[in-house]
Amino acid sequence: MAANLEQIGARFRFYMKIKELGIYEMGVLTGTSAPLISNIMAGKNYTMDELLQVLTQIKELNAHWVIYGEGNIFKQATHNGPIVPEKRMQHLQEMQKLLEKLDAIEKSKANRNQIDELRARIAALTTQL
Template sequence: MAINLQQTSARLNFYMRIKELDVYQLSVLTQTPPETVGCILQGEEYSMDDLVALLKKLPDLNSRWVIYGEGNVFKTEGQAGEHALPPGLKKDRAAYLAEMQSLLHQLEEIEKQKQQQSNLDQLRSKIRDLTKHI
Protein backbone atom coordinates (compact mmCIF):
# COMPACT_ATOMS: atom_id res chain seq x y z
CA MET A 1 0.00 0.00 0.00
CA ALA A 2 1.45 3.34 -1.06
CA ILE A 3 1.63 6.14 1.44
CA ASN A 4 0.09 9.44 0.39
CA LEU A 5 2.21 12.20 1.92
CA GLN A 6 -0.56 14.80 1.64
CA GLN A 7 -3.06 12.59 3.47
CA THR A 8 -0.49 11.75 6.14
CA SER A 9 0.14 15.47 6.51
CA ALA A 10 -3.60 16.21 6.74
CA ARG A 11 -4.06 13.58 9.45
CA LEU A 12 -1.16 14.87 11.53
CA ASN A 13 -2.46 18.44 11.15
CA PHE A 14 -5.87 17.21 12.30
CA TYR A 15 -4.30 15.67 15.41
CA MET A 16 -2.46 18.92 16.11
CA ARG A 17 -5.70 20.93 15.88
CA ILE A 18 -7.36 18.59 18.35
CA LYS A 19 -4.45 18.82 20.76
CA GLU A 20 -4.07 22.56 20.07
CA LEU A 21 -0.40 22.24 19.15
CA ASP A 22 1.62 24.40 16.79
CA VAL A 23 4.70 23.32 14.83
CA TYR A 24 7.10 24.50 17.51
CA GLN A 25 5.20 22.76 20.31
CA LEU A 26 5.05 19.51 18.32
CA SER A 27 8.76 19.84 17.60
CA VAL A 28 9.61 20.26 21.29
CA LEU A 29 7.19 17.53 22.38
CA THR A 30 8.62 14.99 19.94
CA GLN A 31 12.23 16.22 20.07
CA THR A 32 12.12 16.54 16.28
CA PRO A 33 13.79 19.43 14.41
CA PRO A 34 11.21 22.08 13.41
CA GLU A 35 12.33 21.81 9.77
CA THR A 36 11.49 18.09 9.74
CA VAL A 37 8.13 18.70 11.39
CA GLY A 38 7.43 21.41 8.80
CA CYS A 39 8.24 19.06 5.91
CA ILE A 40 5.97 16.36 7.32
CA LEU A 41 3.12 18.81 7.94
CA GLN A 42 3.40 20.24 4.43
CA GLY A 43 3.42 16.81 2.80
CA GLU A 44 6.87 17.37 1.33
CA GLU A 45 9.46 14.68 0.76
CA TYR A 46 10.79 13.34 4.05
CA SER A 47 12.23 10.16 5.46
CA MET A 48 9.80 7.59 6.81
CA ASP A 49 12.28 7.11 9.65
CA ASP A 50 11.67 10.74 10.62
CA LEU A 51 7.90 10.22 10.59
CA VAL A 52 8.09 7.00 12.62
CA ALA A 53 10.43 8.62 15.16
CA LEU A 54 7.98 11.53 15.53
CA LEU A 55 4.98 9.20 15.90
CA LYS A 56 6.73 7.12 18.57
CA LYS A 57 6.94 10.26 20.73
CA LEU A 58 3.13 10.69 20.61
CA PRO A 59 1.87 7.72 22.66
CA ASP A 60 -1.83 8.58 22.37
CA LEU A 61 -1.76 8.93 18.56
CA ASN A 62 -2.60 5.89 16.42
CA SER A 63 0.29 5.72 13.96
CA ARG A 64 -1.64 3.37 11.60
CA TRP A 65 -4.30 6.07 11.33
CA VAL A 66 -1.71 8.72 10.50
CA ILE A 67 0.08 6.62 7.88
CA TYR A 68 -2.69 4.50 6.36
CA GLY A 69 -5.94 6.10 7.54
CA GLU A 70 -6.91 2.90 9.37
CA GLY A 71 -8.65 2.94 12.73
CA ASN A 72 -9.18 5.95 14.96
CA VAL A 73 -7.09 9.03 15.62
CA PHE A 74 -6.29 7.96 19.16
CA LYS A 75 -5.17 4.56 20.35
CA THR A 76 -7.99 2.58 21.92
CA GLU A 77 -8.10 1.01 25.35
CA GLY A 78 -10.49 -1.46 26.86
CA GLN A 79 -12.63 -4.05 25.16
CA ALA A 80 -15.19 -4.04 22.39
CA GLY A 81 -13.83 -0.85 20.87
CA GLU A 82 -14.17 1.37 23.93
CA HIS A 83 -12.29 4.55 23.23
CA ALA A 84 -10.34 6.25 25.96
CA LEU A 85 -10.43 10.01 25.68
CA PRO A 86 -6.96 11.44 25.39
CA PRO A 87 -5.84 13.65 28.28
CA GLY A 88 -7.18 17.16 27.93
CA LEU A 89 -9.96 16.22 25.49
CA LYS A 90 -13.30 17.29 26.89
CA LYS A 91 -16.33 15.07 26.41
CA ASP A 92 -18.10 17.69 24.27
CA ARG A 93 -15.09 17.73 21.97
CA ALA A 94 -15.26 13.94 21.64
CA ALA A 95 -18.43 14.28 19.54
CA TYR A 96 -16.69 16.93 17.45
CA LEU A 97 -13.73 14.60 17.02
CA ALA A 98 -15.96 11.73 15.87
CA GLU A 99 -17.68 13.99 13.34
CA MET A 100 -14.38 15.36 12.03
CA GLN A 101 -12.95 11.86 11.74
CA SER A 102 -16.01 10.79 9.76
CA LEU A 103 -15.60 13.78 7.45
CA LEU A 104 -11.92 13.00 6.95
CA HIS A 105 -12.81 9.42 6.03
CA GLN A 106 -15.39 10.71 3.54
CA LEU A 107 -12.78 13.01 2.00
CA GLU A 108 -10.39 10.08 1.62
CA GLU A 109 -13.11 8.05 -0.11
CA ILE A 110 -13.76 10.94 -2.49
CA GLU A 111 -10.04 11.15 -3.21
CA LYS A 112 -9.94 7.41 -3.97
CA GLN A 113 -12.91 7.77 -6.32
CA LYS A 114 -11.19 10.66 -8.13
CA GLN A 115 -8.08 8.54 -8.55
CA GLN A 116 -10.14 5.61 -9.83
CA GLN A 117 -11.88 7.94 -12.30
CA SER A 118 -8.51 9.20 -13.49
CA ASN A 119 -7.32 5.61 -14.00
CA LEU A 120 -10.53 4.80 -15.83
CA ASP A 121 -10.07 7.82 -18.12
CA GLN A 122 -6.52 6.71 -18.89
CA LEU A 123 -7.70 3.21 -19.76
CA ARG A 124 -10.41 4.59 -22.03
CA SER A 125 -7.82 6.73 -23.79
CA LYS A 126 -5.57 3.71 -24.32
CA ILE A 127 -8.49 1.70 -25.71
CA ARG A 128 -9.31 4.52 -28.14
CA ASP A 129 -5.68 4.66 -29.26
CA LEU A 130 -5.55 0.89 -29.75
CA THR A 131 -8.83 0.75 -31.67
CA LYS A 132 -7.54 3.38 -34.11
CA HIS A 133 -4.96 0.88 -35.28
CA ILE A 134 -7.51 -1.87 -36.00
Protein backbone atom coordinates in the same frame (compact mmCIF):
# COMPACT_ATOMS: atom_id res chain seq x y z
CA MET B 1 -2.61 0.37 0.63
CA ALA B 2 0.02 2.96 -0.27
CA ALA B 3 0.69 5.91 1.97
CA ASN B 4 -0.32 9.32 0.59
CA LEU B 5 2.00 12.01 1.95
CA GLU B 6 -0.60 14.78 1.62
CA GLN B 7 -3.17 12.74 3.53
CA ILE B 8 -0.59 11.89 6.19
CA GLY B 9 0.05 15.61 6.52
CA ALA B 10 -3.68 16.36 6.78
CA ARG B 11 -4.18 13.75 9.49
CA PHE B 12 -1.09 14.95 11.37
CA ARG B 13 -2.34 18.56 11.19
CA PHE B 14 -5.72 17.36 12.46
CA TYR B 15 -4.09 15.77 15.51
CA MET B 16 -2.06 18.90 16.19
CA LYS B 17 -5.19 21.05 15.88
CA ILE B 18 -7.21 19.04 18.40
CA LYS B 19 -4.27 19.01 20.81
CA GLU B 20 -3.69 22.73 20.19
CA LEU B 21 -0.01 22.21 19.41
CA GLY B 22 2.07 24.46 17.21
CA ILE B 23 4.92 23.38 14.97
CA TYR B 24 7.61 24.36 17.47
CA GLU B 25 5.76 22.68 20.37
CA MET B 26 5.39 19.47 18.38
CA GLY B 27 9.10 19.52 17.55
CA VAL B 28 9.97 19.86 21.23
CA LEU B 29 7.44 17.18 22.23
CA THR B 30 8.88 14.70 19.72
CA GLY B 31 12.53 15.65 20.11
CA THR B 32 12.75 16.67 16.45
CA SER B 33 12.85 19.98 14.62
CA ALA B 34 10.16 22.46 13.64
CA PRO B 35 11.19 22.22 9.94
CA LEU B 36 10.65 18.44 10.00
CA ILE B 37 7.21 18.89 11.58
CA SER B 38 6.40 21.54 8.97
CA ASN B 39 7.47 19.19 6.16
CA ILE B 40 5.30 16.37 7.52
CA MET B 41 2.33 18.73 7.72
CA ALA B 42 2.97 19.86 4.13
CA GLY B 43 3.36 16.27 2.90
CA LYS B 44 6.81 16.74 1.41
CA ASN B 45 10.58 16.49 1.97
CA TYR B 46 10.73 13.83 4.68
CA THR B 47 11.45 10.14 4.88
CA MET B 48 9.29 7.43 6.37
CA ASP B 49 12.01 6.89 8.99
CA GLU B 50 11.69 10.53 10.05
CA LEU B 51 7.91 10.22 10.23
CA LEU B 52 8.15 7.08 12.35
CA GLN B 53 10.67 8.80 14.63
CA VAL B 54 8.08 11.53 15.27
CA LEU B 55 5.11 9.17 15.64
CA THR B 56 6.83 6.88 18.14
CA GLN B 57 7.26 9.85 20.49
CA ILE B 58 3.49 10.53 20.58
CA LYS B 59 2.27 7.68 22.74
CA GLU B 60 -1.48 8.28 22.41
CA LEU B 61 -1.52 8.78 18.62
CA ASN B 62 -2.29 5.77 16.44
CA ALA B 63 0.49 5.72 13.82
CA HIS B 64 -1.54 3.39 11.57
CA TRP B 65 -4.30 6.00 11.45
CA VAL B 66 -1.81 8.76 10.58
CA ILE B 67 -0.19 6.76 7.78
CA TYR B 68 -3.15 4.86 6.31
CA GLY B 69 -6.24 6.62 7.64
CA GLU B 70 -7.56 3.39 9.15
CA GLY B 71 -8.73 2.82 12.70
CA ASN B 72 -9.05 5.46 15.40
CA ILE B 73 -6.93 8.56 15.81
CA PHE B 74 -6.03 7.57 19.38
CA LYS B 75 -4.63 4.31 20.66
CA GLN B 76 -6.72 2.59 23.30
CA ALA B 77 -6.73 4.61 26.50
CA THR B 78 -5.02 3.03 29.48
CA HIS B 79 -7.27 4.88 31.90
CA ASN B 80 -11.04 5.13 32.28
CA GLY B 81 -11.39 8.83 31.46
CA PRO B 82 -11.81 10.31 28.01
CA ILE B 83 -8.69 11.35 26.11
CA VAL B 84 -10.20 14.67 25.10
CA PRO B 85 -13.07 16.58 26.68
CA GLU B 86 -16.46 15.08 25.86
CA LYS B 87 -17.56 18.35 24.23
CA ARG B 88 -14.89 17.92 21.57
CA MET B 89 -15.39 14.18 21.02
CA GLN B 90 -18.48 14.66 18.85
CA HIS B 91 -16.61 17.08 16.59
CA LEU B 92 -13.61 14.77 16.39
CA GLN B 93 -15.74 11.80 15.40
CA GLU B 94 -17.54 13.80 12.72
CA MET B 95 -14.27 15.19 11.40
CA GLN B 96 -12.73 11.72 11.28
CA LYS B 97 -15.71 10.46 9.27
CA LEU B 98 -15.38 13.41 6.89
CA LEU B 99 -11.65 12.76 6.46
CA GLU B 100 -12.37 9.10 5.67
CA LYS B 101 -15.02 10.15 3.16
CA LEU B 102 -12.60 12.65 1.63
CA ASP B 103 -9.99 9.90 1.25
CA ALA B 104 -12.52 7.69 -0.53
CA ILE B 105 -13.59 10.47 -2.89
CA GLU B 106 -10.00 11.44 -3.69
CA LYS B 107 -9.15 7.81 -4.42
CA SER B 108 -11.97 7.54 -6.92
CA LYS B 109 -11.44 11.08 -8.30
CA ALA B 110 -15.23 11.05 -8.67
CA ASN B 111 -16.30 14.63 -8.22
CA ARG B 112 -14.20 17.72 -7.54
CA ASN B 113 -17.23 19.57 -6.11
CA GLN B 114 -17.71 16.91 -3.42
CA ILE B 115 -14.06 17.28 -2.39
CA ASP B 116 -14.36 21.07 -2.07
CA GLU B 117 -17.63 20.75 -0.14
CA LEU B 118 -16.11 18.25 2.33
CA ARG B 119 -13.02 20.41 2.81
CA ALA B 120 -15.26 23.38 3.60
CA ARG B 121 -17.22 21.33 6.16
CA ILE B 122 -13.98 20.09 7.77
CA ALA B 123 -12.66 23.66 7.94
CA ALA B 124 -15.91 24.86 9.53
CA LEU B 125 -15.77 22.11 12.17
CA THR B 126 -12.12 22.84 12.86
CA THR B 127 -12.92 26.42 13.76
CA GLN B 128 -15.37 25.18 16.40
CA LEU B 129 -12.68 23.28 18.33
